[in-house]
Amino acid sequence: MSEPLLPPIGMLAELTHRCPLQCPYCSNPLELLKADRELDTQTWLDLFSQAADLGVLQVHLSGGEPTLRRDLGQLIAGLSARGVYTNLITAGINIAEGRIAAFAEAGLDHLQLSFQGARPATTDRIGNHSGSHEKKLETARRARAAGLPLTINAPIHCHNIEEVPEFIDLALSLDAERLEIANVQYAGWALANRNTLMPERAAVERQAEIVAAAQARLAGVINIDFVPPDYFAVYPKPCMGGWARDAFMVTPDGTVLPCHAAQTIPALRFERFGERSLAEIWTDSPAFNAFRGTEWMQEPCRSCERREFDWGGCRCQAMAIAGDAAATDPVCIKSPIHARMGMLTDETRRAAADNAAGEPFIYRRIRAVAELG
Amino acid sequence: MMALRERAIVSLQSMPSLPRHVRIQYDPVRQAFAVLSPERVFWPNDISLDILRRCDGRSTVGYIIAGLAADYDAEQKAVAADVIAFLQEWSDKLLVKL
Numbered sequence: 001m002s003e004p005l006l007p008p009i010g011m012l013a014e015l016t017h018r019c020p021l022q023c024p025y026c027s028n029p030l031e032l033l034k035a036d037r038e039l040d041t042q043t044w045l046d047l048f049s050q051a052a053d054l055g056v057l058q059v060h061l062s063g064g065e066p067t068l069r070r071d072l073g074q075l076i077a078g079l080s081a082r083g084v085y086t087n088l089i090t091a092g093i094n095i096a097e098g099r100i101a102a103f104a105e106a107g108l109d110h111l112q113l114s115f116q117g118a119r120p121a122t123t124d125r126i127g128n129h130s131g132s133h134e135k136k137l138e139t140a141r142r143a144r145a146a147g148l149p150l151t152i153n154a155p156i157h158c159h160n161i162e163e164v165p166e167f168i169d170l171a172l173s174l175d176a177e178r179l180e181i182a183n184v185q186y187a188g189w190a191l192a193n194r195n196t197l198m199p200e201r202a203a204v205e206r207q208a209e210i211v212a213a214a215q216a217r218l219a220g221v222i223n224i225d226f227v228p229p230d231y232f233a234v235y236p237k238p239c240m241g242g243w244a245r246d247a248f249m250v251t252p253d254g255t256v257l258p259c260h261a262a263q264t265i266p267a268l269r270f271e272r273f274g275e276r277s278l279a280e281i282w283t284d285s286p287a288f289n290a291f292r293g294t295e296w297m298q299e300p301c302r303s304c305e306r307r308e309f310d311w312g313g314c315r316c317q318a319m320a321i322a323g324d325a326a327a328t329d330p331v332c333i334k335s336p337i338h339a340r341m342g343m344l345t346d347e348t349r350r351a352a353a354d355n356a357a358g359e360p361f362i363y364r365r366i367r368a369v370a371e372l373g
Numbered sequence: 374m375m376a377l378r379e380r381a382i383v384s385l386q387s388m389p390s391l392p393r394h395v396r397i398q399y400d401p402v403r404q405a406f407a408v409l410s411p412e413r414v415f416w417p418n419d420i421s422l423d424i425l426r427r428c429d430g431r432s433t434v435g436y437i438i439a440g441l442a443a444d445y446d447a448e449q450k451a452v453a454a455d456v457i458a459f460l461q462e463w464s465d466k467l468l469v470k471l
Binding site: 007009010053054055057058083085087109110112147148149151175177178218219220221222223225 | 378379380381392393394396398400402403407409411412414464465466467
């Protein structure tokens with residue numbers, strides 16, 4: 001290790017993989033866990049308590065759809081009692097009247113609501129759930145009525161990239177403090193649907209200009225965070241702020257991971273909360289230590305001046321495209337196989353164009369895994 | 374349709390406060406004060422922390438500047454420029470309400 005191990009700041013808790021939506025770019029793994037594999041209330045509360053002891057200051061409650069957990073209010077109260085900043089990441093569908101106010105009462109700090117489109121027809125088609133847009137608008141209103149600060153999350157791909165200006169208007173009309181324009185990253189379900197999701201380079205460039213202008217125009221009115229798409233980038237992002245550096249996530253069955261897609265790296269074995277304590281997993285797990293710091297790096301990362309800024313980029317993308325989880329993220333212009341990214345985007349766009357009628361999405365659902373072969 | 378927010382500009386009469394989604398909290402693990410906000414954690418230095426703590430929604434910016442100048446034994450004019458710039462930056466990020 002080239003630097004001392006620091007305590008984690010953030011944790012993403014995927015309370016369940018159950019979800020009323022079927023978005024084809026879901027960051028959950030292709031093999032979704034059923035309800036009977038989920039941790040029970042007391043185990044989550046123990047885990048949260050250990051996380052707070054370890055130094056976690058922010059917990060993002062996600063899924064699947066976290067409001068499908070009937071004990072969500074109890075979990076929020078447990079976090080709040082430990083002074084942890086709690087953020088609920090929800091699709092905002094079918095949440096019973098009064099529950100959002102109860103979450104606020106239990107100590108919820110912030111609510112993040114996804115919109116699959118800025119137009120009702122787009123939202124309903126991408127999530128494969130008719131009437132979902134209207135339900136989301138109602139959830140936003142209830143969050144504001146309960147006094148909760150609101151982030152609107154807009155995952156972007158070729159089917160809604162032209163709606164970016166409308167997403168900005170939507171977030172303003174809902175009185176949100178924050179808008180995330182987050183381009184879909186091609187891992188998990190999005191990788192399986194890459195041919196039907198990837199936008200054209202020109203559209204990506206237009207989008208970046210629109211967002212930059214809105215950020216300047218709306219300073220002090222709304223915060224707009226922009227996550228550009230990796231495939232069109234020159235340098236990689238510091239994925240998760242560096243592997244197991246200051247954040248981690250937990251799957252519905254208690255498996256502790258450095259990031260969403262970490263289980264796509266076949267050489268790594270991840271441990272479950274309960275088999276070991278959270279502190280032991282954070283400090284000693286061989287999978288967590290595999291890509292910490294800079295010692296594991298190959299050239300060109302090893303001698304790169306950006307190595308402690310981007311930490312080599314995304315290990316899962318290196319695995320998926322270079323076939324080696326310790327390789328430089330191929331997004332990086334210094335990667336010996338960077339040219340492959342351009343070829344991939346060109347091929348993908350050609351595949352999409354050839355299929356003028358539009359290849360159907362592989363919607364996210366449990367039985368879809370078999371269809372993927 | 375509700376009226377849209379407008380960008381707030383700091384004046385000596387502004388009475389800044391921390392919005393509901395921002396809070397200052399002592400972290401016993403790191404033995405430091407953290408500012409918690411959606412998606413981000415800030416580690417303010419002593420002076421920033423001192424400014425933020427005075428953002429109680431009742432004190433004017435003028436009063437905050439006078440108090441800081443006295444406590445730090447500094448010239449009010451220099452303190453004023455720093456405090457106003459700091460509060461404008463934090464207001465523009467919606468981390469301070471004016």
